[in-house]
Amino acid sequence: MHIPDGFINVPTVVVTSAVSAGAIAYGVSRANRRLGEKHVPLMGVMAAFIFAAQMLNFPVAGGTSGHVLGAALAAILLGPWVGVLIMACVFIVQxxxxxxxxxxxxxxNILNMGIIACFVGYYLYQGVVSFWGERRRSQLVAAFLGAWLSIVAAAAATAIELAVSGTSPLAVALPAMAGVHVLIGIGEGLVTAAVISLVMTTRADLLQLERV
Amino acid sequence: MKLKWWHIGFALALFLAILSPLASPAPDGLEKVAEDKGFIGRAREAVFELIPDYMFPGIGNEAVATIIAGVVGTIILFAIGYGLAWLLRSKSRGEV
Structure with missing residues (x-):
């Protein structure tokens, strides 16, 4: 759901750019204090994996396609602020x-698919895990739910920006965007849970890294 | 050089990039909504182009052009992600 030029008006551009720039600046200062050696290759692999995965559009109902976003995955593994930095790198290069x-x-785009998606995904994951315990199954369910909601939340934020910009009324854009992304989010949830499951099986220690 | 977990992770990302020609060409969620709700015409073309549409320019075969674009982007993002974390890390922290 990358927004092209022309869909959002100047005030929306100014506000969203300011929020994203501020979040990136804060994320950099936080990462500067908390990242350790072990985070370094994981951050590289995460950025590369998310870029590649985002190229793989899968078909969803009604002649639409969707692709994995990866924000919830990055936030669950590395923390929401590092997630924001990784997503920002991906969107800037794209x-x-x-x-x-x-x-x-x-x-x-950084605000919707980076900041909002990372924080929604991360905190829903944490909430579900603290409610159901650190068992493998509850972590995988938490990853699925966090990833699913991250997509729906990003889609809703996009619809709000389109409405504020006068591109499409909220009553039209919100149900349309949410409706499609409720389905795309299922793919996001499945892929996120699958990758977390793979990491648990092969390198469980990576899940013990400090989340930034 | 000993094979580390992240060599395999990076190889997996490159493998996904090589699969990119298999991606669905259908419009994505936002594009589809923009078409259905009649505001796709507001979209403006980019002011400059380097590798538009995830196809490396100057290559006749679309699948090959897509794979090269994907591999180039995957390598760039690995370098940026790794480099950013390397610059920001504290050497005293995170040793496991």
């Missing part, structure tokens, strides 16, 4: 090199 997502919409 925008500047691949012309995916508009230059003026970069701040909005």
């Amino acid at each position: 925008c500047l090199i691949f012309q995916d997502g508009g230059l003026t919409a970069l701040g909005a």
Whole structure:
């Protein structure tokens, strides 16, 4: 759901860019205090994996496709602030090199699919795990739910920005965006839970890293 | 050099990039909504283009162009992610 240039108006561009720039600055200062050696390769692999996974659009109902976003996965493994930094790197490269997502919409794309998706995914995951305990099954269910809601929340935020910009009324954009992404989110949930399951089986110690 | 877990992780990401020609060409969620609700026409073209549409320019075969674009992007993001974390890390922390 990368927003192209032209969909959001100047005030929305200004506000979303400011929020995203502020979050990136704070995320960098937090990461600067808390990242350790072990985070380094994981952050590289995470950024590479998310970029590659985002190229793989899968078909959903009604002639639409969706792709994995990866924000919830990054946030669950590395923490929401590092998640935001990874997603920002992905969107900046996609925008500047691949012309995916508009230059003026970069701040909005980072806000929706980076900040909102990472924090919603991370805190729903943490909430479910603290409610159901640290068992493998509850962690996988938590990952699925966190990832699913991260997509729906990002879609809702996008609809709100379209409405505020006068591109499409909220009563039209919100149900349409949420409706499609409720389905795309299922794919996100399955892939996120599968990757967390793989990490648990092969390198469970990576789940013990400090989340930033 | 000993094979580390993240070599395999990076290889997996490159493998996904190689699968990219199999991706569904259908419009994504936002594009589809924009088409259905009649605001797709508001979209503006980018002011400059390097590797538009995830196809490396100058390559006739679309699948090959997509794979090269995907591999190039995957390598760039590994380098940026790794490099950013390397710059920000504290050496005294996170040893396991």
